[in-house]
Amino acid sequence: MIKELKDETVSRKTQYLLLSGMPLFFIIAGFFLQPTTTIVPGIWALMIEPDFLITDYFVVGGIGSAFINAGLITLMCLWLAYALGLEVEGHTVTSAYLMFGFALFGKNLMNIWSILVGVFLYSWYHKTSLSRYLYVGFYGTALSPIITQMMHLEGIPSPVLFALGILIGIIMGFVLPPLSTHVHYSHLGYSLYNVGFACGIIATVVVSLLRSLEVEVGYRLYWYTGGNKVLATVLYIFFIGLIIISLIFKGKRTLKGYVNILKTPGIGGTDYVKTEGFYVSGFNMGINGLLATSFVLLVGGDLNGPTIGGIMTVVGFGTTGKHLRNILPVMVGVLLASLPTTWTITTPGPMLALLFCTTLAPVAGEFGIIPGVIAGILHFAVVMNVGTVYAGMNLYNNGFAGGLVAIFMVPFLNSIRDRRARARGHLSL
Numbered sequence: 001m002i003k004e005l006k007d008e009t010v011s012r013k014t015q016y017l018l019l020s021g022m023p024l025f026f027i028i029a030g031f032f033l034q035p036t037t038t039i040v041p042g043i044w045a046l047m048i049e050p051d052f053l054i055t056d057y058f059v060v061g062g063i064g065s066a067f068i069n070a071g072l073i074t075l076m077c078l079w080l081a082y083a084l085g086l087e088v089e090g091h092t093v094t095s096a097y098l099m100f101g102f103a104l105f106g107k108n109l110m111n112i113w114s115i116l117v118g119v120f121l122y123s124w125y126h127k128t129s130l131s132r133y134l135y136v137g138f139y140g141t142a143l144s145p146i147i148t149q150m151m152h153l154e155g156i157p158s159p160v161l162f163a164l165g166i167l168i169g170i171i172m173g174f175v176l177p178p179l180s181t182h183v184h185y186s187h188l189g190y191s192l193y194n195v196g197f198a199c200g201i202i203a204t205v206v207v208s209l210l211r212s213l214e215v216e217v218g219y220r221l222y223w224y225t226g227g228n229k230v231l232a233t234v235l236y237i238f239f240i241g242l243i244i245i246s247l248i249f250k251g252k253r254t255l256k257g258y259v260n261i262l263k264t265p266g267i268g269g270t271d272y273v274k275t276e277g278f279y280v281s282g283f284n285m286g287i288n289g290l291l292a293t294s295f296v297l298l299v300g301g302d303l304n305g306p307t308i309g310g311i312m313t314v315v316g317f318g319t320t321g322k323h324l325r326n327i328l329p330v331m332v333g334v335l336l337a338s339l340p341t342t343w344t345i346t347t348p349g350p351m352l353a354l355l356f357c358t359t360l361a362p363v364a365g366e367f368g369i370i371p372g373v374i375a376g377i378l379h380f381a382v383v384m385n386v387g388t389v390y391a392g393m394n395l396y397n398n399g400f401a402g403g404l405v406a407i408f409m410v411p412f413l414n415s416i417r418d419r420r421a422r423a424r425g426h427l428s429l
Contacts, residue, residue, distance in 0.1 A: 015088040023071035034064025047110040052145040053392030056305040058224035070103035084131040090271035090319040095138040097316025101309035106395040111144040118173020139195035140176040142395040187406035189268025193359040196399015203390035217391040224304035231303040242286030250279040265365030266321030285318035310355030326365035327358040333376020356398030
């Protein structure tokens with residue numbers, strides 16, 4: 001059932017202004033969380049440092065610089081979508097929150113643009129509107145660490161390295177739209193991070209080429225700790241604000257719309273902005289944010305650039321598939337999977353898996369709690385091992401792992417369901 005905002009009078013301009021409130025909120029918070037004299041040097045440090053997984057921008061440039069970098073990138077992306085005439089839909093919101101979240105640990109004001117240029121060149125080559133692939137371009141900036149890494153190769157003049165990084169970014173962006181369309185058919189929308197799966201393939205090819213040329217690709221771990229009290233306060237204020245705004249403008253109908261959201265499986269292609277409206281989607285996002293933040297704190301995890309990035313991803317996909325009912329089973333699965341292993345849940349890899357595993361929320365939404373928990377267990381096992389193939393150069397590491405798990409699980413789950421359906425219908429199996 002599609003209401004198309006029939007009971008809402010939110011203009012396109014107002015929706016974009018409301019969306020801009022998120023990055024503006026964190027930009028303002030950034031100025032309070034770091035001395036102003038260190039913010040610009042901090043942002044510069046973010047742009048020149050290698051930023052493959054895991055590089056916490058809170059460590060590299062400071063909390064304020066990271067928030068301001070993320071906020072400015074998000075505002076630029078929203079302006080671009082607005083200038084191209086796009087109406088606000090689920091992916092407008094999701095892409096904005098993903099750009100913000102990952103700009104806390106990998107995307108910066110320098111390394112995202114060549115990938116977007118590549119996507120735009122693809123649309124120009126095929127004589128289609130730039131707006132058709134804009135969100136693919138936003139999501140595809142997950143490959144931005146490759147560009148920064150190219151600029152840090154030794155023995156090659158800096159201008160050559162800069163040109164090489166830009167060229168590789170453009171090529172990756174050009175390849176991304178057809179590849180992301182193709183891989184969707186492999187998991188049928190049961191992994192929400194579809195472009196992340198495509199980026200994993202591209203990153204694997206690029207890193208393999210680099211290794212064949214004996215180019216060393218390093219590993220790093222920058223992980224901020226000790227800021228839970230302040231950062232939790234900032235996040236809770238923001239998410240509670242989302243809920244309050246939704247209730248003010250939507251009233252009692254918010255809860256009815258939210259119940260409708262909880263009934264959906266959340267398979268890729270879902271758009272709650274279209275089906276339930278702008279404010280109901282915001283309510284769902286606020287609930288998701290409170291849950292994800294509280295989950296991190298309850299298990300003893302750290303709030304920092306990467307984990308807040310994961311939280312904002314859970315929130316952003318609150319318009320395109322994620323809700324309380326389908327993300328909890330998968331998160332519980334990851335938590336259970338970490339108990340008998342040497343990977344403690346509070347260490348960086350498992351903590352990110354706990355948040356980003358929600359890419360498999362449609363598995364729980366479609367097939368039930370137990371398959372959702374199993375999906376989380378399998379996701380944990382895969383994501384803790386698969387990143388080595390591209391050496392952290394794909395920021396959506398969990399998107400690649402989630403795609404693999406969905407490809408593995410969904411045909412089997414469908415076969416069981418189809419067999420039962422045929423048995424009930426007394427059909428030959």
